[in-house]
Every structure is written in structure tokens, then in C-alpha cells.
Amino acid sequence: MSVWPAWEVREDGGTTSWFHVRLAFTDGARIDVLAVVSGGCLSLEDVRARPALPLDDLPVLAEWIEGPLSEACGAAPEAGEAGARNRARPAWPGGIEGRWLVAREYRAAQEGGVDPVLAVMCATGHGRRRSLRLIAQARDAGFLAPGHARR
Structure with a gap:
């Protein structure tokens, strides 16, 4: 898997960043994703897969790219969760x-x-x-x- 920045827009004190993500498999299959990170939210703008990716697999795709994308954005992994997903969550009251x-x-x-x-x-x-x-x-x-x- 590879992640690289595409472009970034700074506006009103906030930043919106686009990233290219590519997953290449040994059997020749490939998934290319354009992901947007803005205000702590991640959205997938475009997903292209060869062969086609079933819609049921999109949540799995999100889990696969979440860690590497967080690292590319500069989010530090959470302590004490070795091997778990790296997810920086805002403080939310209970x-x-x-x-x-x-x-x-x-x-x-x-x-x-x-x-x-x-x-x-x-x-x-x-x-x-x-x-x-x-x-x-x-x-x-x-x-x-x-x-x-x-x-």
C-alpha cells in the first residue's frame, strides 16, 4: 500500500488535504482511492478498483487504509493499542x-x-x-x- 499527498487547501484557519492511496495485490488486482481529510473527518472521494470491488467490501477498504492514511496525515498512534487501528478521536463527552x-x-x-x-x-x-x-x-x-x- 502506498499513500501520497495530492494537494492541500488552507482556508479560514483550517486545512483540507487530498491523498492518493493505492493498494496493489500480488494477483494483479489494484485499488486506487482519492481520500479527503478535513476538520478531522475522512471521506473517500473516488474509488477505482480492478477487478470491481463489491459495495459490501467498502467498510473493509476503509479499515485497510485508515492506519496508513492517519500516518500520512501526521496523526500519532494511540498508546496501548498495539496492532489496533490508529484513530485520533476528538474528545467527546459522555x-x-x-x-x-x-x-x-x-x-x-x-x-x-x-x-x-x-x-x-x-x-x-x-x-x-x-x-x-x-x-x-x-x-x-x-x-x-x-x-x-x-x-
Whole structure:
């Protein structure tokens, strides 16, 4: 696997960086990714694979590139997690305050017309499953309307 910077934009005190990531396998298969890092959030702009990559494998792809991409961005590995994923998470409060903040992020994303789950993922630094759990906890605490009518 190789990771190299493509370009970087600095604006309003923040930085948005694009990186090329290439995974080459011994059988000749190859995956090229254009990843964007901005405000502590990572998104994949473009994924090209030969042979084609099934959609079910995208979460695995994210896990494969996460560590090398974090190193390329200058994020230090977390102490005490040898061999685990390297993930720099922003400090996020727990308990009722954390649930309220999750609800606030969720509602702001809805009002802005963007994916609310992705907004919570970016804000908390957690993956999709953990973010969905946090959203459910915010609903249970009464900070968000029920997601669907129960029968």
C-alpha cells in the first residue's frame, strides 16, 4: 500500500488535504482511492478498483487504509493499542451532555440537507455503528424524535 499527498487547501484557519492511496495485490488486482481529510473527518472521494470491488467490501477498504492514511496525515498512534487501528478521536463527552451534542449535530445536518449520520460520525470520530448507537441513545433520552412509528 502506498499513500501520497495530492494537494492541500488552507482556508479560514483550517486545512483540507487530498491523498492518493493505492493498494496493489500480488494477483494483479489494484485499488486506487482519492481520500479527503478535513476538520478531522475522512471521506473517500473516488474509488477505482480492478477487478470491481463489491459495495459490501467498502467498510473493509476503509479499515485497510485508515492506519496508513492517519500516518500520512501526521496523526500519532494511540498508546496501548498495539496492532489496533490508529484513530485520533476528538474528545467527546459522555452521558447526557454527549447525547445532547449528538442530537444537536444530527438536527443541524438535517437542516443543512446533509447526511445526519455522517455528521455525527465526523463530530464524534466514531464509525457508523457506534454513531448509530449514539443517535439511538439521544432518541431514547428524548432529544430526537422517534425514527419510525412503532406498531
